[in-house]
Amino acid sequence: MRILIVEDERKTAAYVKKGLTEQGYVVDVAHEGLDGLHLASTNNYDLILLDVMLPGIDGWKVLESVRLQKQTPVLFLSALDKVDDRVKGLKLGADDYLVKPFAFSPNCSHGFRTSFAAVRSSRPPCTASPISRSTRSGTACRAAARGSN
Numbered sequence: 419m420r421i422l423i424v425e426d427e428r429k430t431a432a433y434v435k436k437g438l439t440e441q442g443y444v445v446d447v448a449h450e451g452l453d454g455l456h457l458a459s460t461n462n463y464d465l466i467l468l469d470v471m472l473p474g475i476d477g478w479k480v481l482e483s484v485r486l487q488k489q490t491p492v493l494f495l496s497a498l499d500k501v502d503d504r505v506k507g508l509k510l511g512a513d514d515y516l517v518k519p520f521a522f523s524p525n526c527s528h529g530f531r532t533s534f535a536a537v538r539s540s541r542p543p544c545t546a547s548p549i550s551r552s553t554r555s556g557t558a559c560r561a562a563a564r565g566s567n
């Protein structure tokens with residue numbers, strides 16, 4: 419399974435990449451929106467982990483542009499945890515929304531795996547229903563991250 423991480427915080431990107439690589443995923447990293455969009459356009463990923471606040475073009479724009487060409491599953495990865503932001507991400511066609519900070523504790527990597535499995539098995543059309551799924555995994559990850567910082 420090949421995953422693209424678009425994240426400008428290099429430490430976060432390296433940390434997520436390490437966690438996923440250890441779980442057997444093949445991981446590419448882009449640190450800017452345009453680079454991420456380029457990689458997403460030229461390669462076929464099974465999943466894109468997309469930060470919202472990026473230099474150049476932001477995650478919303480990256481997702482919009484990717485969706486014009488492909489239906490690659492996208493999980494937003496963001497420090498923005500307002501409900502409005504989640505709704506915006508999901509409306510634009512994201513498959514889930516994970517709120518930073520998170521950690522690769524057993525609970526949280528389970529959360530990641532669950533999300534991966536969900537987006538792999540079926541890519542639901544973008545409706546209001548994924549909200550609870552997204553809220554649940556975001557909460558689980560935040561809870562798991564507490565104490566590890």
Ligand code: CA
Pocket residue numbers: 425426427469470471472
């Ligand atoms: Ca960022």
